[in-house]
Amino acid sequence: MDPAVVDLSRLQFALTALYHFLFVPLTLGLSFMLVIMESVYVMTKRPIWRTTTRFWGTLFGINFVLGVATGLTMEFQFGMNWSYYSHYVGDIFGAPLAIEGLMAFFLEATFVGLMFFGWDKLRPVTHLLVTFLVALGTNLSALWILVANGWMQNPVGAAFNPDTLRMEVTDFRAVLFNPVAQAKFVHTVSAGYTIAAVFVLGVSAFYLLKGRYVSVAKRSLTVAAAFGLASSLSVVVLGDESGYALTDNQKMKLAALEAMWETEPAPAGLTAFGIPDLKARKTHDEIKIPYVLGLIATRSLDRPVAGIFELVAQAETRIESGVVAYDALETLKADPRNLAARGVFETHRRDLGYALLLKRHVADPRTADKALIQKTAWDTVPNVPVMFWSFRIMAGIGFLMIAMFATAFVLVTLRRHNTRWFLMLAVAAIPLPWISTELGWVLAEVGRQPWAVEGVLPTFLAPSSLSVGQILTSIVVFTLLYGALAVVEVGLILRTIKKGPFAEQEAFPSGAPGRPGAAPAGEAVA
Template sequence: MDLAVVDLSRLQFALTALYHFLFVPLTLGLSFLLVIMESIYVMTNRPIWRTITRFWGTLFGINFVLGVATGITMEFQFGMNWSYYSHYVGDIFGAPLAMEGLMAFFLEATFVGLMFFGWDRLSKVGHLAVTFLVALGTNFSALWILIANGWMQNPVGADFNPATMRMEVSDFMAVLFNPVAQAKFVHTVSAGYVIASLFVLGVSSWYLLRGRWTSVAKRSFTVAAAFGLASSLSVVVLGDESGYALTDNQKMKLAALEAMWRTEPAPAGLAAFGIPSVKDRETHFEVKIPYVLGLISTRSIDRPVVGIFELVAVAEDRIENGVKAYDALEAYKANPKDLDARGRFELHRRDLGYGLLLKRYVDDPRKADRATIQKAAWDTVPNVPLMFWAFRIMAGVGFLMIGIFTVAFILATRRNFQTRWFLWAVVCAMPLPWLAAEMGWVLAEVGRQPWAVEGVLPTFLGASSLTVPQLWATIIGFTAFYGALAVVEVGLMLRAIKKGPFAHTLPEPEDDAAFDPATA
């Protein structure tokens, strides 16, 4: 396989995935914010809450359409750019994607029309139920996608079948309840709730700064502050759970994001700052916070955390065992009645993927020398500086969000909506949770390299037989198309925000200066 083709295929998928994820988290969060706002309308019967729900629903709809359009393109790439990956693990990976389409997407697509056009055709409770089903379908979509991605990170419930030369499901419930997938799901949707909350808080702050539609802005500000505070606290707690999952399933990813070249003795400290050097295989000017890494990764202060050097040594052993598995598999393919070959394969089958890492350098892994094995073992180390800083950007923004929503919640409960420095700070901070979410995906996907499926299929073996010109053509085409979509998306959003919540309803009511969040 031409590595330029592999790198360009990875680049294309990374660009489309990161672009798609600009829309997904906002959809996830806005859907449940709409449920909260409409629930208040149903309980209080105050028309202002109907107006609020319809306004944020318009912005949800614009974002929803763009999210669907970009998501469809991503799924096509599995067949176009990653055909061998699709063949090798499609029996497992395809099932959650099919469930996402049949159960989740159809659910939200069926009810989203009723949500937008059923205001005057459904009862208040009936319409609220429809809005809830849209939110449920949206979050179900994320669940099935993250089950598929979680299996790539921790491939449980599946085994390699020598007869078909591909991975097949052996325990679907293990795939469904994969601890990595469950941790990723709750962490990802919580991040989406934070993004949506800050979006609502930011737009509301802008209205308050301009003195426009303040009756809507104050109420929206209050809902977003409360929902955002709960969500931002959840992100940190659930992110800690994701870190704990790495200890058992992806030790190399944990070592890389900490730039931890050597095993950290107990009590393991978390690096607050450092400058990782791949050349020196050292982290310079490191500043550690005692105990924290041990508490996150092992839930203890008396257990060490394994470093990169030790994990590379483990990878060398697994590559050697993988070569034995490869040799036995080749003998079994030549003679399916060779029970000795089948027995030797079963003994080393869990390391077959590690043996396949050698195909980057030699056609036949059995011909690899010691130097090649060592080189392949170091290939299991992802981009350490990128991982190190991506994690710190993500975590830093996460704690900043807690601070912003805490202040917002305090101001809302005190009915203080005129603290201009804070309103400006919220408006300026609006892009930050998106940055943190994208860094989270960088950690997840770069941290898994060199694997398409952790320990099972190297990324370079999963790509389709395309040419470099073909890939550049599609990358340029997607970039141009997505760039145009971005202009349309931002333009429609800004236009809707500029028109405001009363564009197609009654004129804005006089602002109630004594607005009390407790009584809405």
């Protein structure tokens, strides 16, 4: 495979995935915030809560459409740009995606229309149930996508079949309850809830700074403060669980994001700051926080954490074992009844993927010498500086979000909604959680390299047989199309925010009694 084709295929998927994930987390979080707001309306029967729910529901709808459109494009890429990946592991990876379409996507697609157009046709309690089902659908959709992605990070419940030369499911329950997938799901949805809370907090703060739609803004700010504090705390707690999952399943990723070249003896300390040096293979000017890494990674103070050098040595051993498996597999291709070769393959089969890493350098892994195996073992190390700084920026923003929401919760509890310095901070902070979540995906996907599926299929073997020109053309088309969609998305959101929560009442005379969602006196448009 031409290295340029591999790199461009990765770039294209990265661009579409990161763009898609601009919309997904906001959808995840806003859906349940709508449930909370509408629940208050159903319980209190106060029209202002109905107006508040419908306003944020409009913004949810705009974002929902873009999320669906960009998600469909991504799924087509598996067959078009990553055909060998789809052939090799499609039996496992395709199942969660199919269930996501049948269960989650159809659920949210069925009820989202009722949510938007059923306000005056359904009873309040029934409409609340519809809103909840939309929220449930969006979050179930994320669950199945992350089950698929979690399997790529930790391929449990599947095995390579030497007769079909493909990976096949052996235990779907193990795939579903994969610890990496479950940790990624709860961490990702919590991040989505935080993004939605920051969005609602920031827009509400903007209204309060301008003195507009004050009643809706104060109520929205209150909901966002409580929801955001719980969500941001969950992100950190569940992120810790993700770190623990790395210890057993992706040790190299953990070592890379810590820029930990040597094995860290117990109790392992967390590097708060350092300057990773790839050439020297060391980290300069380290500032460590004692005990923290040991507690996160091993839940103990007496277990060491493996460093990059140790893990590269283990990779070298696994490559050598994988070459034995590869040789036995080639024998089985010629003679499927060769029991001796099958026995050798069964003994070394778990390392077959490591032998495939050699195909970057030689056509036949069996021809590789010791020096090439040692060189290839270092290919298992992801980009350490990218991992190191992505993690620290992501974590720093996470703790900043906790501080901001804690402050917001205190202020709304004291009914000091108009604290100007905080309102300005809330508006300025709107982009931060998006930056954090995008860096989280960089950690997840760059940290898995050089694997498309950890320990099973190298990324450079996974793409389709496309030309550089074809991929460049599609990247340009995607960039122009997604750029135009981004302009439309942002324009619609800004226009909706500018029109405000009472835009639905423009068709009624000012002050007309009985108009839908009418606000009490003094709560109309400023």
